[in-house]
Amino acid sequence: MPTVSDFIIERIREWGVTRVFGFxxxxxxxxxxxxxxxxRHDGGLEYIRPTHEEICALMATAHAKxxxxxxxxxxxxxxxxxxxxxxxxxxQMDNQPVVAIVGQQGLASVGTFNQQESNLERVFADVAAYVQTITTPEQAExxxxxxxxxxxxxxxxTVVILPHDVQAMDAVTPGAEHWVSRSSVAAASAAITPPTEAIAHAAExxxxxxxVTFLVGAGATGATDEVLEAARLAGAGIITALRGKDVVPSDIPYHTQQLxxxxxxxxxxxxxxxDTIVLLGTNxxxxxxxxxxxxxxxxxxxxxxEHLGVRYPTELNLWGDVKATLTALIPLLRAKEDLGWQEKIAEExxxxxxxxxAQTEVTFETGANPRKVIHELNQRLPENAIVTADAGTTADWFGHHIRLRRGMRGDLSGRLATMLAAMPYAVAAKFAYSDRTVVCTIGDGAFQMLGMNELITVxxxxxxxxxxxxxxxxxHNDDLAQVSWEMRTEDGNPLWEGSQDVQSVDYAGWAELxxxxxxxxxxxxxxGAAMDEAFAHDGxxxxxxxVSKNVPPLPPHITVEYAKNTAKALLRGDPSELAVIRDSAAALVTEQVERVKGALHLGGRDDDGPR
Structure with a gap:
């Protein structure tokens, strides 16, 4: 007789799931x-067991992405x-469909302070859109x-909680009795298109x-062709949010990457x-x-x-799928004859x-230039490669130097920006696309958290x-570098080695082990040689x-507050003061030289003064 667990496993398969991540x-x-x-019976579900439950959930999120x-x-x-x-x-924060199946102690233990019994419905109430404990076999479906x-x-x-005794109960086919729900595996259609009059207003x-500028996020995934066609007709420049980086190919000349x-x-x-901004699938x-x-x-x-109209006072909010909405909108757009806006964007x-x-060619006394490392990596990415980045300075270098061509994928923990996600993301990507080259870029601090463990999973x-x-x-810079720079630039505090130092480890030796x-x-x-060797190795x-920890993750525009806080931090006795001053100066000089060259190339000044 099949059990409730047997039924749930089969039902999961009916929902199209072939791989689960569990501990x-x-x-x-x-x-x-x-x-x-x-x-053992028929292949079941592919069960991947990493080294920690947190990794399971991050892998499930990455699989969905x-x-x-x-x-x-x-x-x-x-x-x-x-x-x-x-x-x-x-x-939750990156809007991904994930179902967590969580065990619970037996029904009789619930609410009695038993071993490993807790109020899991309350625990998951904030993170999940739906949380429910299955208490009877009839309820499972x-x-x-x-x-x-x-x-x-x-x-x-969403979260389904399974008490241990319910897991082993005999499965029951729900009948037409009072209080019993009979369900189906049919998902609701997500191709929502706004009303015709709203589409016409958008076109107007x-x-x-x-x-016109399009700001494109990960919510436009799958709508690349529609985004490009709408931008062509509108004469629009395109900016991508960090998680939308792979939606628009990097070789589109008026795609200016991130903001x-x-x-x-x-x-x-x-x-x-x-004078017009169109936000497409971005929060x-x-x-x-x-x-x-x-x-x-x-x-x-x-x-x-819920995302509509909360970032900018928009004139029109269209609740709809980006692909379906643009498909309806494109026939109403008039092709711009004057493409000067696009051309200026492309030139810049x-x-x-x-x-x-030029920033990749700056040399530092304290290690390799991290920008050069990621730039050279980017130069060797094969077709359809997948690149993951971690929170911290790796996200800066990912934004500044990784250029994803059509067919490539790239992602990271977005709004949560949790450390260590790059490794489980990369491993989950490799399971999903085992024929593709996958590259994980990660800081040493994040790698030490749980990332090192995941080489065991690999x-x-x-x-x-x-x-x-x-x-x-x-x-490898033996520093929580992003936070070190945030301490300086946001709060004017000097680096505190007690919180920021990362114990140096022979990471290559760990891999060799x-x-x-x-x-x-x-x-x-x-x-260059290191990258060549890595990409030549089929393993x-x-x-x-x-790399140097003192390379500043320079924003495109240095604010007065940024400069003032950094100076304040150094004056307060930053232990890396001399190296920070030297290396930051080298980066800033390079930036200014290149901007002067750019200004000369564009004819001097622009609307915002000298470049």
Missing amino acids: PGDGIGAFDGALGRAE FTGEVGVCIATSSPGAFHLLNGLYDA AVIDIAFRTAIARHQP IINAGEK GLLGSLPSLHQIKRC YPYGEFLPATGQARGIQVDIIP MRGWEREML KKYLDRWENGRFIVVVM LGFRGIRLHDDASV VTLIDAY
């Missing part, structure tokens, strides 16, 4: 046993369930289906604009000069980098209605690329991958890149 424990033991039976499918993670009761939280918040339907329709995580606003602290100067100029959170109130007419398109972007290249499952090439680039290739990179001269390679 065992007695609270989920009967369900785990059913997973094992299913695997890279595939568009529902990610599923599984954990035991209280301790395992609690460990899922960070990864589930990553799914509807609860599982609601969890999947809600995750898909709401783009949010865009057609009237002379300097904000890790963005480009052409993106900042677009924002300061545009871009930095309002100080959006147009001034009243400067631009605004349109926002998003499948999540060419200048910015020269500036980024070793465990490596033989399942069609293409063995998996490259990890550890930015596991049977992988380890490459140690100490200076700029060895960067796992860890590049231990000893």
